[in-house]
Amino acid sequence: MAQKDPVLALDNQICFALYALNRAVTARYRPLLAELELTYPQYLVMLVLWEQGAGAESARVSDVGARLRLDSGTLTPLLKRLEERGLLLRQRQADDERVVRLLPTEAGWQLQEKARQVPARLMCGLGVEPQRLMALQQELRSLLAVLEGSAPSD
Amino acid sequence: MAQKDPVLALDNQICFALYALNRAVTARYRPLLAELELTYPQYLVMLVLWEQGAGAESARVSDVGARLRLDSGTLTPLLKRLEERGLLLRQRQADDERVVRLLPTEAGWQLQEKARQVPARLMCGLGVEPQRLMALQQELRSLLAVLEGSAPSD
DNA sequence: CAAAATTAAATTGGGCACAATGTAAATCAC
DNA sequence: GTGATTTACATTGTGCCCAATTTAATTTTG
Structure with missing residues (x-):
């Protein structure tokens, strides 16, 4: 007892294959995204904002969260960093002050060109x-x- | 220009599917591992240690790192937490003080039973x-x- | 309408990942 | 055998993730 057990073998854990491949793929993105000075989650957020289109209704924090399955605990600081970098604006919605709208700046749109x-x-x-x-x-x-x-x- | 682009659509990114599924699967593990008071990466580390077997040569930090593709910057604090919890011992190898050997304690082996x-x-x-x-x-x-x-x- | 409930973000805190650097021990090279 | 490398971990710092709590604004109810 208390020894090797095929059920617990690392190579039999579906979870590990997923975990390891996810990190390996993220690592492949890293040098490409470094050219844009974006981390991988930041890149995903920008994809969501770009996807909304310039003319359409701007995305809310919760929209991005729903799309990426991330909560405000993750997104708020990440979005603040993107705002500091001048890629987007965070502004409270006038008729509902609870909502924060995310608007890519000109620099944010220019980055899309490089991201293509x-x-x-x-x-x-x-x-x-x-x-x-x-x-x-x-x-x-x-x-x-x-x-x-x-x-x-x- | 600077608008929706199918190449950048979130749903077309292989990376996102991997990222989202990995987090979703990890979330499914979370309540199960909470019963063992382990996080998901801690669980993976224990799997590696259990896999070595009680009689075999104990694993080094770098062995675990090679198996899980994690470096000492991630592993050292994680292993210290497992040691504080009494699940393993970290001890320097006498004939090569650079090496740290990881030995599951009795509590560490008992946890394997619950993990099965x-x-x-x-x-x-x-x-x-x-x-x-x-x-x-x-x-x-x-x-x-x-x-x-x-x-x-x- | 006022109290209660709900909603949207922000905050706090713990624990990964990972790059970069530091430190000490062992090995290599001459 | 001593100086230069290399190796094995540890440390530091940044940036996710997520749970839990907080704050403020809106909506619902009685």
Whole structure:
């Protein structure tokens, strides 16, 4: 007893494969995002803001949080750093002071131009057939939907 | 220009699917590991130590780091917390004082007993066919091997 | 309308990740 | 065998994550 147990073997933990690959992929993004002076979570936030489009209704903190599954404890300081860098403005909504609207600045939009090449450069660097990645992405998204659609412990 | 761009759409980023699913799965572990009073990275470290077996040569900090792809900046404080909790001993190797050996204590081995049920309980809670998870894990591991076998930007 | 409940962010605190640097011990090179 | 490298951890500092709490504004209820 109290010895090796295949059930507890690291290589049998689905979680570890996910954890390790996530960090390995993030590490591949790092040098590319360093050119934009963005961290990986900051890049994701900018993607959400860019996605809203310039003309559309600006995103709220909670919109970004819902999209990225992050709460204000993570987002508030991150957004303040992006604001200090001049990439966006955080402003309280006049008719509902609880809400903070996030508006990319001109510099924020200019950064989008530089960011456009990131996905392709990443894919190249990975050295994996795009089809294979697309298939994986579909599966990951599908599983995420399953997890988000069921209670944390049915 | 400077508007929506399918290349930058969040839903097209393989990275985001990986990032979001990893956090969702970790969140599923959290209540189970809370019963053991372990965080998720602490759980992974204990898995490595348990895997070594009680009779075998004890693991070094760098062994755990190599297995989990974590450096001493992450591991040292984490291991100190596990030591404070009485789950392991950190002791310098006599014939090479640079090396720190990690030895699970009796409490550390007892915790393995409680941990044995974690994987099955997690799988149940996910509500996904085990075969599907096994297939995903194979793919994740295969991709991790590819990334670790190639330069960070070929 | 006033009290209670809800909502949106912010704050606080603990614990990862990771880059960069520091420190001491062991090994190598001449 | 001594100086230069290398190795193994530790430390420092920045930036996530997340739980729990707080604050302030809005909405709901009686």
